[in-house]
Amino acid sequence: MQGYNHKTIEKQWQQEWDKQKLYQTPDQVKGKKNYYVLVEFPYPSGNLHIGHWYAFAVPDIFARKKRMEGYNVLFPIGFDSFGLPAENAAIKHGINPKKWTYDNIAWMTDQIKSMGASFDWSRRIAASDPDYYKWTQWLFLKLYEKGLAYRGKAIVNWDPVDKTVLANEQVLPDGTAERSGAKVEKRELEQWFFKITDYAERLLADLDDLKWPEQIKDQQRNWIGRSEGALLKFPISNFQFPIEVFTTRPDTLFGATYMVLAPEHPLIANLESQISNWKEVEQYIEKTKSKTELQRTALEKDKTGVELKGVKAINPATKEKIPIWIADYVLMSYGTGAIMAVPAHDERDFAFAKKFKLPIRKVIKPPQLTGSGLVTDATSGIWGVVPGQNELEADVWVGEGTLVNSSDFDGLNTVEARNEITAKFGKPKIQYKLRDWLISRQRYWGAPIPIVYDPQGQPHPIPEKHLPWLLPEEVDFTPTGEPPLGKSKELKARTEKIFGKGWRSEYDTMDTFVDSSWYFLRYLDSQNDKEFSLLEKQKLWMPIDRYSGGAEHTTMHVLYSRFFYKALFDLDLATHKEPYVQRFNRGIILGEDGRKMSKRWGNVVDPDKQVAEVGADSVRMYLAFIGPYNEAGAYPWSTKGLIGMRRFLDKVFRFSSFSPSPLTGEGGRRPDEGGSSIHKLIKRITSDIEAFKFNTAIAAFMEFLNENKQMSKENWEDFLRLLAPFAPHLTEELWRQLGHKTSIHKEPWPKFDPKLVKEETVTIAVQVSGKLRGTIIVDAGTSEDKVKQKALAEANVKRHLEGKKITKVIFVKDKLINFVVK
RNA sequence: GCCCGGGUGGUGGAACGGUAUACACGACAGACUUAAAAUCUGUUGCCUGCAAGGGCUUGAGAGUUCGAAUCUCUCCCCGGGCACCA
Numbered sequence: 065m066q067g068y069n070h071k072t073i074e075k076q077w078q079q080e081w082d083k084q085k086l087y088q089t090p091d092q093v094k095g096k097k098n099y100y101v102l103v104e105f106p107y108p109s110g111n112l113h114i115g116h117w118y119a120f121a122v123p124d125i126f127a128r129k130k131r132m133e134g135y136n137v138l139f140p141i142g143f144d145s146f147g148l149p150a151e152n153a154a155i156k157h158g159i160n161p162k163k164w165t166y167d168n169i170a171w172m173t174d175q176i177k178s179m180g181a182s183f184d185w186s187r188r189i190a191a192s193d194p195d196y197y198k199w200t201q202w203l204f205l206k207l208y209e210k211g212l213a214y215r216g217k218a219i220v221n222w223d224p225v226d227k228t229v230l231a232n233e234q235v236l237p238d239g240t241a242e243r244s245g246a247k248v249e250k251r252e253l254e255q256w257f258f259k260i261t262d263y264a265e266r267l268l269a270d271l272d273d274l275k276w277p278e279q280i281k282d283q284q285r286n287w288i289g290r291s292e293g294a295l296l297k298f299p300i301s302n303f304q305f306p307i308e309v310f311t312t313r314p315d316t317l318f319g320a321t322y323m324v325l326a327p328e329h330p331l332i333a334n335l336e337s338q339i340s341n342w343k344e345v346e347q348y349i350e351k352t353k354s355k356t357e358l359q360r361t362a363l364e365k366d367k368t369g370v371e372l373k374g375v376k377a378i379n380p381a382t383k384e385k386i387p388i389w390i391a392d393y394v395l396m397s398y399g400t401g402a403i404m405a406v407p408a409h410d411e412r413d414f415a416f417a418k419k420f421k422l423p424i425r426k427v428i429k430p431p432q433l434t435g436s437g438l439v440t441d442a443t444s445g446i447w448g449v450v451p452g453q454n455e456l457e458a459d460v461w462v463g464e465g466t467l468v469n470s471s472d473f474d475g476l477n478t479v480e481a482r483n484e485i486t487a488k489f490g491k492p493k494i495q496y497k498l499r500d501w502l503i504s505r506q507r508y509w510g511a512p513i514p515i516v517y518d519p520q521g522q523p524h525p526i527p528e529k530h531l532p533w534l535l536p537e538e539v540d541f542t543p544t545g546e547p548p549l550g551k552s553k554e555l556k557a558r559t560e561k562i563f564g565k566g567w568r569s570e571y572d573t574m575d576t577f578v579d580s581s582w583y584f585l586r587y588l589d590s591q592n593d594k595e596f597s598l599l600e601k602q603k604l605w606m607p608i609d610r611y612s613g614g615a616e617h618t619t620m621h622v623l624y625s626r627f628f629y630k631a632l633f634d635l636d637l638a639t640h641k642e643p644y645v646q647r648f649n650r651g652i653i654l655g656e657d658g659r660k661m662s663k664r665w666g667n668v669v670d671p672d673k674q675v676a677e678v679g680a681d682s683v684r685m686y687l688a689f690i691g692p693y694n695e696a697g698a699y700p701w702s703t704k705g706l707i708g709m710r711r712f713l714d715k716v717f718r719f720s721s722f723s724p725s726p727l728t729g730e731g732g733r734r735p736d737e738g739g740s741s742i743h744k745l746i747k748r749i750t751s752d753i754e755a756f757k758f759n760t761a762i763a764a765f766m767e768f769l770n771e772n773k774q775m776s777k778e779n780w781e782d783f784l785r786l787l788a789p790f791a792p793h794l795t796e797e798l799w800r801q802l803g804h805k806t807s808i809h810k811e812p813w814p815k816f817d818p819k820l821v822k823e824e825t826v827t828i829a830v831q832v833s834g835k836l837r838g839t840i841i842v843d844a845g846t847s848e849d850k851v852k853q854k855a856l857a858e859a860n861v862k863r864h865l866e867g868k869k870i871t872k873v874i875f876v877k878d879k880l881i882n883f884v885v886k
Numbered sequence: 887g888c889c890c891g892g893g894u895g896g897u898g899g900a901a902c903g904g905u906a907u908a909c910a911c912g913a914c915a916g917a918c919u920u921a922a923a924a925u926c927u928g929u930u931g932c933c934u935g936c937a938a939g940g941g942c943u944u945g946a947g948a949g950u951u952c953g954a955a956u957c958u959c960u961c962c963c964c965g966g967g968c969a970c971c972a
Contacts, residue, residue: 279890279966279967282889282890283889283890283967285889286890286967286968287967287968289968289971291972293972309972310971310972312971312972313972391970393970393972394970394972395970395971397971398971398972399971399972402972403972406972410972411887411970412972413972415970416970495972619967619968689898689899689910690898691898691899692899695892697891697892698966700898702898702910702912704897704911705898705910705911707911708910708911711910714925759898759899759900759909759910760900760901760908762909763899763908763910765909766909767909828905829905831905831952831953834904834951834952834953835953836905838905839905859938872952874952874953876904879904879905880904880905880953882904884953
């Protein structure tokens, strides 16, 4: 028997750790600093995926190492257990979503426990527990009081066959419903929003101080999408209200030759009596409504639009009357829903102007042409295209330059002109792409929004004493057009009993991103039924030291939870400005064929099966070895590689059996004579784990074992301590075999002696004109002169220096010597 | 189109501007075995040479430097995010 029996070992030690409550984390331990390691809590989909292992078992290495270093480490776990799949299972198979969810949680809990991760299960939470969502509702009410939760109209996807609202993912690219196949319509419904846009500036500015990977910060910046520009007003002839536009290029105002309104723009209806082609306009608006967001944007450059005939706008700078169009390339949801079109300096406006033969006027001279003498004359046909003659080849210049055809502003550069034109014709405005967070879901399996409506339809918050506002249990899921909660007799009776006849509860539930926006605070005080998370406890743990999760959550979950936390901070319900000190996005594990794991490809790796074959320690370590964990790469699974890792652990196991028994003193190992090598290993492992570079740490273990055929008991014990976070079961077993009565996981992290880390001898590269011609071995710290002497004595170096003159010698201590020759 | 990452052996990947290809997988050869598996040992970037050695090599091309996978510029390709955002 060459290998070890992982089945017995792993089960035995997991039970033992559980019995000893080894990973239960007290709020405070005297003399220990608190350290919070967080992984995103999983959705209880029903079965553990290899990705879950990657997400939990690898950061566990880090958590364990921190614990051994003497920190009081919180490494909690829970379930993000509200959401659509439970409800789909209910509709499809008639299973109760609650039963489905909690069965999954029970099953997955066992699966997660098989990892041997050091989670503190005593703090476990589940978003769908009334104990939990009570506080989700309570926090909603806090935001509502603060004016950060409001009701507004929003357009939703409506399935006319199933008579239900669909999530965007349930609408196929061709605009039909995934389930019913019906053509999805748009409906405007009253929805609840969180005012995340109020925090746009802080969400953006505070990124600067975070020590996160720039990539993640950039993605958030992009998503927030800050633009500086101006609001400008264009009067409409014979009409009292002007059209207001947002533009980032007020400097091009003199080139605005027409205007475009989004088809949904409210002004259009007010202008009906003046519009001579109203029928055509109406048709266009109808057509726009029937398009899905995807269809509307998929058409890309092929622009459509209709002129509002009979009305004109006035360019405030040139006083010219310019036509007004409506077109769906202008979005109601950004800026003011209207634009001034400057076809000479905007590619979209240019394409539109060409198609509909609208005038193009150049007002910016590109810097390249300055002084070239090529183009100076506005009548030459190259500068400033006369209305009606825009078929002439004319290019778009969207860059900076010098103003022309702009009356008093001629000659100014675009940057100056932006300020001056804004000052004269409008006012500065900062615009964000970020929209308010729509949290209403016309769904069952979520936290009910704690709002009731009086008989007049006015919303009222549900008083705190009625929380949790329970999700009704017996609900009919047959899609009928009525929201599931609207069909609950119990909910109706409950509402009327508490609030009075004619009152009704809100039927929508909250987006699950609300649940996950504060879960990390509940772990700190998971049993508290008086507070969502005691501030005193938050002070002990927040902010989170390391947060590791999927790259797909960068712009949604991470941004939402930052917003939530900031809002709580403003309400004195949180202790810091930012929740996460460090955030890492992990990569993904691909199938053995290099494709994304999918039933379709038959390349799904089942972790349970792998664990049964080679054990949890091998799976953990293989995943840690597959690539750098601090980069969000995509790594293909390799069963051969996994077996290779098992081979390494078997080697560790066999190595141990040669060690001297503390009882008998027998064993084939001599005391380590060098004594320094383990110190180098300690140094490497320590810094690699800290940097989340588990792959190179494991390589270091392998090298060490390859190089050291024998080892002192002390060094061997240090080796096991270092390996303990990676292979917690095997190291525990070997540790106990050495006679120790307490767990290796309670051992202190080995320390290295800086003096012993230094190499005694070093290999120095000898180069001639930058090319390697030999190596010499010298004592560390040998002076330039001595190295030079020895290097020049090398035969091969001599040969290359033959007949050449050394013009320069570059010496890098303990590294290299380079003779530059002529 | 815009914003980020990347491009290194047959494969996953290592390399503070200083000996490129650590570690692992795979492959090949040998030992053990009746045999296979397992294990152990050795070889393994490419070209050339009996050997010592020499030449080439980090997507392509240029530049900076005594010295570049690493820094700069141009281009090509791959991945991720955003996208008619005015």
